[in-house]
Amino acid sequence: MSYATLALSLVFVLIPILLSKTLKLGLEKDTIIATIRSIVQLLIVGMILKFVFTSKSFIFIVLMLLLMISAATQNARKKGKAIKGMTWKLVVTFVAVEVLTQSILIGFHIIRPTAQYIIPISGMVVGNSMVLAILFLNRFTAEVEARQDETELILSLGGTPKQAIQASLISSIKASTIPTIESQKTIGLVQLPGMMSGQIIAGADPVQAVQFQLLILFLLLTTAVVTSIMIGFLSYPALFNKRMQMMKQKEI
Amino acid sequence: MTENQEVITLSHVYYADGNVSILKDITGSFLKGKITTIVGPSGAGKTTLFKLCNGLISPASGDIFFNGKRIDTYEPTELRRNVGIALQSPTMISGSVWENLSLPLTLQGKQLQEKKAKELLKLVGLEEKFLNQNVKDLSGGQRQKVSIARTLVNQPKVLLLDEITSSLDRVSQQEIEALIVRINKESFTTIIWITHNLEQAISIGDYSWVMMGGELIEIVESSRLLYSKNESVQQFVKGDIE
Incomplete structure (x- = not known):
């Protein structure tokens, strides 16, 4: 063009x-x-x-990945600013998701370890992870507020913070990952994915484009679930103090 | 001997929510095996006092002791199982009465026996058929009874009851009063009961605490509540302070 x-x-x-x-x-x-x-x-x-x-220098690939993770963290942390230590929790999650997915892709020789593959795929992984983190944090903040009485009830009966927050945590993990799972059910029927369409327009074999798109879809599924679970389990302890008391919003 | 033995003691306890002072210099003891009623106008800090005793919140300053040991030396879960609390608006987890009654033991990785659940329902005046009923279908009074039964599952040494009969009809109220007195006599459970009902406070209480504006105004034998010489207490019992 x-x-x-x-x-x-x-x-x-x-x-x-x-x-x-x-x-x-x-x-x-x-x-x-x-x-x-x-x-x-x-x-x-x-x-x-x-x-x-x-x-073809590996250092530039790492720098690009760091840039992506920094930008994603900067964007997502606004949604979780009420939770203490949100920045490092996001960084740990994004790095873990990136390491996990790239290890599988490169380890099983699914992609070649070159910048042409690593950078675009990392962009999709970190971008998706960021959106999932934002969706999770939005929902989790609302759930914690809505279920405050239930959380307090479980604590008052001798439950641990994890038991007290479990319903909010599970509900938020489910709610944030459902859009990814649901969109996969209708993919190809309602819309053709952008990356696949791009490859076809650029002249690639449609079947090859579909195969690559499927790889990305499965990758994003893992990204979605792992991100929500990691952010959830890293975040909830910040809502309680050492005496297993729920901390007020301003104290968090 | 357990006669006049202190089970919960508060020493110069203060609590504030932000800049708003809720409790000021509360010092007093609840005696083992006795029923203490707490009366006072709305906003006196009564519910906050309960949350402090159950360990859901900590005082800004001062000490609270349970069985002679500072409550912050107990594991929070252990303290809360020993000092049970039933609140004015009973919170239910979604599901059946059975799931709610099972909750305290489920939290400990144990299972409640069906027989025990039925006994508890009977104890609070509910029929066995309620066991599988969804809590959404219960009346306010029935929910309150389930809440009391659920608190009893942990067999607490101290039972904190926050206006538990305020939403009940007269008959249910009397049933619950009789139930609480029975629990107190049979299992020697210490009862601390917040109530707006002066008649109730006097008839079931051994001792009464009168709280106003976050302060403990007087500790008096419940039978002497109406004859207090304290001017503020006199005004309150006459109904001059709402």
Whole structure:
């Protein structure tokens, strides 16, 4: 695709801006900012990737992964700011998920250990992990508040913090992972996944594209479940003190 | 001898929620095997006092002792099984009455015997048929009875009851009063009962604590409550302080 063709695609940005202006939706400013950011960010990423791919240095791959994990942590920690030590809990989770998935992929020779494979797949893994962490933290915060009486009841009967919070934890893990599982049930029927569509448009064999897409889907399933469980089990102890008392929001 | 032996003692206990002072300089003891009723207007800090005794919260300053030992030297789970609490609005876990009654033992990895569950239901005045009923279908009074039965599963040494009869009809109220007195006499369980009902406080209590504005105003024999010489207590029993 040439830059001239790409420029023409801005028509798809003009349509929502015009509609927003006509209907007074007030979305023009955000749409323009989002467009400029996506152009700048993706062009920079494209240039960095080109450099990393040609350099073939492992250090640059690690630096890219660190950058992804830092950005994901920065984004997700806002949702869990009420929980003490959320930043390192997110970092540990993202690193664990990344190490687990790449170990399986490279260990079983499913992908080649090159930047062309590791970086895009890591982007999908860390990105998905970040979304799952945000979904989990949103739900968990609401569950803890809604089930406060039940939590206190279990503590008052001699239960441990883990027993007291279990219902909230299980419910939040389920709620955050269900969208990933549900979307897999209808995949191919309702929508064709972006990565697969991209490969087909670029001229790849559709069956090959499907095989690779399936690999990614299964990978994201593991990512989703492991992320929610890890964040959950790392987070809940921060809600209690040493005397097994529920801490108030401002004390957490 | 257990006569006049202190089971829970509070020494200069203060508690605050943020900058709001809830309890101020509470000093007093609850005697083993006795029924102590706690009376006082709303916002006196009575429920907070219970949560402190059960270890759900800790005092800002001061000490609380259970059987002569500071409560923070006990494992929290051990303390809470020994000092049971039944609150005004009984919280139920979703599911059946059986699941609720089983909860205290399930938390310890044990199983409640069906026979024992039926005995407990009978004890609180509920028929056996309630055992498999969903708690959603219970009336307020029935839920309260299940809550009391559930607290009794742990066989606590001290039973903290927070306005447990306030939502019950007169007949159920009398049944629960008789039940609590029986538990007290038969198993020598210490009862501490928060109530708004002065008549109840006097008729079932051995001793009464009068609390107002986060302070312990007076500890008096329940039978002498109406004849207190303390001016604030007099105003309260006359109904001048709501």
